[in-house]
Amino acid sequence: xxxxxxxxxxxxxxxxxxxxxxxxxxxxxxxxxxxxxxxxxxxxxxxxxxxxxxxxxxxxxxxxxxxxxxxxxxxxxxxxxxxxxxxxxxxxxxxxxxxxxxxxxxxxxxxxxxxxxxxxxxxxxxxxxxxxxxxxxxxxxxxxxxxxxxxxxxxxxxxxxxxxxxxxxxxxxxxxxxxxxxxxxxxxxxxxxxxxxxxxxxxxxxxxxxxxxxxxxxxxxxxxxxxxxxxxxxxxxxxxxxxxxxxxxxxxxxxxxxxxxxxxxxxxxxxxxxxxxxxxxxxxxxxxxxxxxxxxxxxxxxxxxxxxxxxxxxxxxxxxxxxxxxxxxxxxxxxxxxxxxxxxxxxxxxxxxxxxxxxxxxxxxxxxxxxxxxxxxxxxxxxxxxxxxxxxxxxxxxxxxxxxxxxxxxxxxxxxxxxxxxxxxxxxxxxxxxxxxxxxxxxxxxxxxxxxxxxxxxxxxxxxxxxxxxxxxxxxxxxxxxxxxxxxxxxxxxxxxxxx
Numbered sequence: 001x002x003x004x005x006x007x008x009x010x011x012x013x014x015x016x017x018x019x020x021x022x023x024x025x026x027x028x029x030x031x032x033x034x035x036x037x038x039x040x041x042x043x044x045x046x047x048x049x050x051x052x053x054x055x056x057x058x059x060x061x062x063x064x065x066x067x068x069x070x071x072x073x074x075x076x077x078x079x080x081x082x083x084x085x086x087x088x089x090x091x092x093x094x095x096x097x098x099x100x101x102x103x104x105x106x107x108x109x110x111x112x113x114x115x116x117x118x119x120x121x122x123x124x125x126x127x128x129x130x131x132x133x134x135x136x137x138x139x140x141x142x143x144x145x146x147x148x149x150x151x152x153x154x155x156x157x158x159x160x161x162x163x164x165x166x167x168x169x170x171x172x173x174x175x176x177x178x179x180x181x182x183x184x185x186x187x188x189x190x191x192x193x194x195x196x197x198x199x200x201x202x203x204x205x206x207x208x209x210x211x212x213x214x215x216x217x218x219x220x221x222x223x224x225x226x227x228x229x230x231x232x233x234x235x236x237x238x239x240x241x242x243x244x245x246x247x248x249x250x251x252x253x254x255x256x257x258x259x260x261x262x263x264x265x266x267x268x269x270x271x272x273x274x275x276x277x278x279x280x281x282x283x284x285x286x287x288x289x290x291x292x293x294x295x296x297x298x299x300x301x302x303x304x305x306x307x308x309x310x311x312x313x314x315x316x317x318x319x320x321x322x323x324x325x326x327x328x329x330x331x332x333x334x335x336x337x338x339x340x341x342x343x344x345x346x347x348x349x350x351x352x353x354x355x356x357x358x359x360x361x362x363x364x365x366x367x368x369x370x371x372x373x374x375x376x377x378x379x380x381x382x383x384x385x386x387x388x389x390x391x392x393x394x395x396x397x398x399x400x401x402x403x404x405x406x407x408x409x410x411x412x413x414x415x416x417x418x419x420x421x422x423x424x425x426x427x428x429x430x431x432x433x434x435x436x437x438x439x440x441x442x443x444x445x446x447x448x449x450x451x452x453x454x455x456x457x458x459x460x461x462x463x464x465x466x467x468x469x470x471x472x473x474x475x476x477x478x479x480x481x482x483x484x485x486x487x488x489x490x491x492x493x494x495x496x497x498x499x500x
Contacts, residue, residue: 045331046376049383052390054317055397057301062401070306072484075197077293078471082285083200086273090196091189093274100185107178122157128348143346151351154342154358161337166329169322176319183312190308190483196272197475203265204285205468210258212461217251219457223450224248287467293474295411299404306482307400313393320386327379334366400480407477414470421459421466428452428459 057063071077075087091097128151135145162168227244231237263281270280304310338361345356368375435452478484 044376045328045379049380051321051383052387052394054390055394057304060397060401062299062301062303070478070481070484074293074478074484075193075475077291078197078475079291080200080285080289082283083197083290086200086269087193087196089275090192090273094192094272095274097185097188097192100181100188104178104181104185107174107181120157120159122155125152125154125156127152148346149348150344150346151348152342152344153351154340154344156338156340156342158336158338161335163335164329164332166326166334169326169329173319173322173326176315176322180312180315180319183308183315186485187308187312190479190485192272193483194475194479196269198472199265199269199272200285201287201290201468201471201475203262203269203283204287204290205464206258206262206265207284208287208464208468209461210255210262212457212464213251213254213258216454216457217248217255219450219453220244220247220251226450287464287471290471292470293478295408295474295477299401299408303400303404303481304397305487306485307480308482308485310393310396310400311487313389313396317386317389317393320382320389324379324382324386327375327382330375330378331368336364336366338362338364404477404480407473407480410473411470411477414466414473418466418470421463425456425459425463428455432456 076084128149130147130149132147133139133143133145137144160167224244224247227241231241266280266283267277269283270277273280304314340358340360342358343351343353343356344358345351345353350356432452432455435448438448
């Protein structure tokens with residue numbers, strides 16, 4: 001049960017009536033209010049609750065600082081104008097980003113509303129009524145039994161002083177949610193840019209693989225033609241001829257598979273850009289046109305301030321803490337002050353007469369007495385929400401550190417693989433060049449040349465896959481490091497204005 005004491009009952013009478021209270025009545029009034037204040041101790045928040053511990057850089061093995069500078073528009077480091085245009089289109093037209101921005105605007109508006117509602121309020125009203133008064137009612141003649149115009153002009157105001165920080169905590173909680181939503185929007189934009197970039201690289205890989213397979217098909221057709229000539233000349237048997245014929249369907253099947261994957265990859269890029277699925281049917285990116293960005297330095301604790309999803313989770317922890325603080329203020333007295341001044345008269349010609357004035361002051365005091373555990377349960381619920389937010393924050397931090405660490409590890413390994421593959425490619429190219437030279441000098445047959453070229457084509461396919469993997473991993477690393485986002489952008493103009 002909550003007790004509410006107003007000036008109309010115990011502590012708040014209109015000004016003219018308050019003047020009529022004598023010393024004895026005033027003493028009794030003070031005693032009643034004092035007793036109510038003492039009784040407010042019946043509603044207590046209970047024992048202190050220790051929140052969950054948040055993940056720290058030290059516990060995650062992160063050094064205090066590391067240089068992980070990532071450009072805000074990191075995808076431009078790939079130096080592909082076609083990719084830049086696609087990402088710009090995606091950031092403008094993707095519906096999921098529009099949803100994220102709408103959430104930011106909504107929470108920013110709620111922050112403005114919370115700030116406005118908790119401040120002083122003032123109202124003005126004017127009304128005119130035409131009423132026929134009962135001849136047998138409370139009003140005497142000449143009002144009784146006649147119709148009169150009644151006019152009222154009133155100015156009123158109210159204010160609830162924030163003695164215990166309830167309004168400040170509520171505003172801070174809403175601002176925290178607004179900043180978390182903005183960080184979420186930045187994370188969504190970063191993720192979308194990474195998805196478009198990775199899909200673009202995947203499409204470029206498929207197109208490059210198709211070129212290799214086309215050359216493989218042409219090489220196998222040449223082998224078949226030469227084998228057929230040798231078979232006619234009696235130099236090869238039906239076995240060699242059948243084997244040569246059997247390699248063609250495999251190459252054609254690979255081409256068909258790649259064509260399907262290329263079509264699906266183009267549709268995916270178009271969808272990510274917020275376009276019709278067939279809008280990019282002619283998109284033909286080239287791996288050779290993409291530059292590998294420089295790899296950032298060692299992973300450090302600054303990752304936790306650069307990843308928008310981590311910052312969003314932290315803001316939600318802050319907001320949940322403010323919700324707990326606001327719930328605690330419910331155990332303290334709440335005071336509301338209101339006043340009004342009006343002119344009211346029966347007969348419009350007397351509305352502006354000073355004798356028609358009315359004045360009133362109505363402070364109200366709310367004290368929690370016996371609430372059946374409702375406030376305590378409400379506080380416990382907010383504390384549980386804070387623990388949940390901390391647990392979610394810890395999970396996001398762990399995922400962020402793992403994602404960034406995995407990308408750095410893979411990038412370093414792929415660089416070493418590139419060195420080894422380059423050496424293997426050089427050997428295959430040299431063997432092919434020797435075979436061509438021997439054939440040109442009449443020291444070898446063309447089948448040896450074609451067989452050696454098969455090794456070159458196999459290494460070329462591996463090189464295409466490795467190059468695409470390096471680009472894909474570097475894009476994943478840029479995204480894992482926060483995509484150039486900084487926490488300084490967490491507060492939007494609307495939320496900053498509300499904070500003032």
